[in-house]
Amino acid sequence: MAATAPALSVAGVRKRFGRTSALNGVDLEVQPGQLVGLLGPNGAGKSTLTKIACGLVRPSDGAVRIAGHPAGSAAARAVTGYLAELFRFPGWASADEVLQLHQRLARSPGDDGERAELLARVGLSEARHRRVEEMSKGMQQRLGIAQALIGSPRLVLLDEPTSALDPAGRRLVRDLLVDLRGRGVAVLLNSHLLGEVEQVCDHVTIIARGTTVASGTPPDLARPGGVEIETEGGTQHFPDATREQVPDLVAQLVGAGERIYDVRVVTGTLEEAYLEAVAEPQP
Numbered sequence: 001m002a003a004t005a006p007a008l009s010v011a012g013v014r015k016r017f018g019r020t021s022a023l024n025g026v027d028l029e030v031q032p033g034q035l036v037g038l039l040g041p042n043g044a045g046k047s048t049l050t051k052i053a054c055g056l057v058r059p060s061d062g063a064v065r066i067a068g069h070p071a072g073s074a075a076a077r078a079v080t081g082y083l084a085e086l087f088r089f090p091g092w093a094s095a096d097e098v099l100q101l102h103q104r105l106a107r108s109p110g111d112d113g114e115r116a117e118l119l120a121r122v123g124l125s126e127a128r129h130r131r132v133e134e135m136s137k138g139m140q141q142r143l144g145i146a147q148a149l150i151g152s153p154r155l156v157l158l159d160e161p162t163s164a165l166d167p168a169g170r171r172l173v174r175d176l177l178v179d180l181r182g183r184g185v186a187v188l189l190n191s192h193l194l195g196e197v198e199q200v201c202d203h204v205t206i207i208a209r210g211t212t213v214a215s216g217t218p219p220d221l222a223r224p225g226g227v228e229i230e231t232e233g234g235t236q237h238f239p240d241a242t243r244e245q246v247p248d249l250v251a252q253l254v255g256a257g258e259r260i261y262d263v264r265v266v267t268g269t270l271e272e273a274y275l276e277a278v279a280e281p282q283p
């Protein structure tokens, strides 16, 4: 069962914190080798869902399984890597010591070699003996990502892993995510950086008010935005036209005596789709 099960399966999950209903029935799947972006406004329930997946929070209702094992079980935790949104490593520890500690916590058979490889993958080889308190926020975040990869997890849960990173650091993490996908690792990525999610994720789930409001591939979610044709008299916008209609549109305009300088098929952005999906329903 475990061999063919999704890396992460979330079915009908609800979570109440006292009077606050954080999740109201969310479904989500991440397959091995799939990179899924979890988007949603502040307070939508993304971190709560991630914490449920790694067994830190118990759902009030619903089922969460990791590679076929119940979330929170030893078998599930053994194949899961997690980077929390807000984490703090001891300031006195070096990068290498942080990873060593987490190797012990994760009971990873990994050794010096695993630590050196992980530090290289997050661009911290030179900082191996630097203390955490001497690192920038971005370096600490990259160390956090290395920590999440200890023991070669099959599922990696990353809660806003690039919020402190500069553009080069973000590129490095994007490349790392693509590499993980290539190795068959499943990744759930919580992020507010829509451009990044659009570039790297195979699938996106948007939650708002504790429920799923949209789900699909980034191109599916980012709807087409029509066709723009630049003519002598200015830009003409055909909002409902598709790429297939371009030759006919151009022929009509030329037939009507227009001169054409440029034609653009406008694609919507994930940002537009996101804003539409999370908008409060009108009463």
Ligand SMILES: Nc1ncnc2c1ncn2[C@@H]1O[C@H](COP(=O)(O)OP(=O)(O)OP(=O)(O)O)[C@@H](O)[C@H]1O
Residues within 6 Å of the ligand: 017, 020, 021, 022, 040, 041, 042, 043, 044, 045, 046, 047, 048, 049, 085
């Ligand atoms: N331990 C807790 N006790 C009480 N309420 C909580 C707890 N954790 C989360 N909540 C509430 O649950 C809801 C969802 O919070 P969560 O942190 O999961 O949102 P999020 O989508 O990750 O937000 P952000 O984008 O700001 O990180 C919020 O209303 C939050 O206040």
